[in-house]
Amino acid sequence: MIRIAAVGDLHVGLDSRGRWAPHLRSLAGEADVLLLAGDLTQAGGSEEAAVLAEELRAATVPIVAVLGNHDYHADAQDAVVDHLRRVGVQVLEGAGTVIEAGGARIGIAGTKGFGGGFAGACGSDFGEPEMKAFIRHTQGLAERLGETLAGLRADVRIALLHYSPIPATLQGERLEIYPFLGSYLLAEAIDRSGADLVLHGHAHGGTERGMTPAGIRVRNVAQPVIRSAYRVYCFADGDLACEEPPAAHA
Amino acid sequence: MTHTPDPPQYVAERIRSALAADPRVAELGIAVKIVGDRVQLGGAVATHDRRQLVEEIVRQLMPGHEVQNDIRVEELGETQGPERLR
Numbered sequence: 001m002i003r004i005a006a007v008g009d010l011h012v013g014l015d016s017r018g019r020w021a022p023h024l025r026s027l028a029g030e031a032d033v034l035l036l037a038g039d040l041t042q043a044g045g046s047e048e049a050a051v052l053a054e055e056l057r058a059a060t061v062p063i064v065a066v067l068g069n070h071d072y073h074a075d076a077q078d079a080v081v082d083h084l085r086r087v088g089v090q091v092l093e094g095a096g097t098v099i100e101a102g103g104a105r106i107g108i109a110g111t112k113g114f115g116g117g118f119a120g121a122c123g124s125d126f127g128e129p130e131m132k133a134f135i136r137h138t139q140g141l142a143e144r145l146g147e148t149l150a151g152l153r154a155d156v157r158i159a160l161l162h163y164s165p166i167p168a169t170l171q172g173e174r175l176e177i178y179p180f181l182g183s184y185l186l187a188e189a190i191d192r193s194g195a196d197l198v199l200h201g202h203a204h205g206g207t208e209r210g211m212t213p214a215g216i217r218v219r220n221v222a223q224p225v226i227r228s229a230y231r232v233y234c235f236a237d238g239d240l241a242c243e244e245p246p247a248a249h250a
Numbered sequence: 251m252t253h254t255p256d257p258p259q260y261v262a263e264r265i266r267s268a269l270a271a272d273p274r275v276a277e278l279g280i281a282v283k284i285v286g287d288r289v290q291l292g293g294a295v296a297t298h299d300r301r302q303l304v305e306e307i308v309r310q311l312m313p314g315h316e317v318q319n320d321i322r323v324e325e326l327g328e329t330q331g332p333e334r335l336r
Contacts (some may be wrong), residue, residue: 003332013276015299023326030329042296043276073276197335204279204294217335224294224324232332242332 007230008037008201009222012052021058023229028060032101037201038068038162049083063089066110068162094144107154113163114138117179138183146189161200168210169220187212258284294322
């Protein structure tokens with residue numbers, strides 16, 4: 001059995017001390033790994049990242065993260081990553097990792113991703129240099145994501161993103177801002193390489209559940225969407241129950 | 251030439267931009283609506299301190315206006331049971 005806890009959009013600021021740690025302490029009995037889907041800090045500052053790292057120390061399971069747009073805002077993303085790595089968090093960008101837990105191998109391919117919109121209503125690699133740079137940024141990240149997924153040797157493969165690969169999990173957001181919330185290029189790369197689950201954040205007003213055009217499950221784990229400290233997803237063989245058996249009373 | 255007040259949509263968007271640019275809050279998700287001399291704030295933030303700070307920033311930007319703060323604070327509620335995917 002593999003149990004994956006996930007949350008995005010923690011938006012930790014200097015005013016967030018003590019907000020997350022009490023919830024993360026209980027994680028070990030519920031999940032094998034914690035995946036963080038970006039926007040870990042509010043404004044991307046190093047001091048915020050120090051607060052975040054201290055909160056995450058409460059979790060005793062392996063943590064894998066991608067950054068979000070907020071984590072880039074102060075141009076201090078390297079410092080944010082340093083703080084996270086110092087407390088053992090793996091931060092992925094165009095890279096993958098395999099975590100062994102419960103006798104299984106959990107493969108995770110991570111990227112922030114980027115925008116551009118969805119098939120039929122998306123930006124093109126055309127026109128001004130700024131527009132071409134925008135779309136080419138997404139194209140590059142999607143291509144790397146596909147390569148990383150294809151190279152993972154694991155029992156379960158997960159794509160961990162900040163931006164959304166599909167419009168279904170954006171439902172609830174204003175249609176006009178969809179191109180800033182994700183890109184179909186991410187879904188196309190995932191569908192081509194295959195995955196068992198896609199996790200993303202970014203869309204606070206969106207919807208938790210959707211799937212890619214090829215039928216891969218997508219979950220928007222932005223904290224305002226899941227309304228809790230994390231959500232747990234479980235892969236179990238046969239009739240094995242996903243929940244821990246209740247402790248026997250003395 | 252008499253000065254014509256800016257349409258409220260432009261004023262609201264200037265407030266939204268200011269809230270995004272201010273590193274003390276860095277908030278992109280605040281809904282701002284101007285109705286007469288009242289500024290209505292909506293949306294959600296992660297902490298009570300941030301909710302209060304957003305209101306203070308808007309009061310400074312819009313002297314002489316009433317500020318109606320309807321911003322929610324996101325709570326970390328009870329975790330649901332796991333979703334089984336296989």
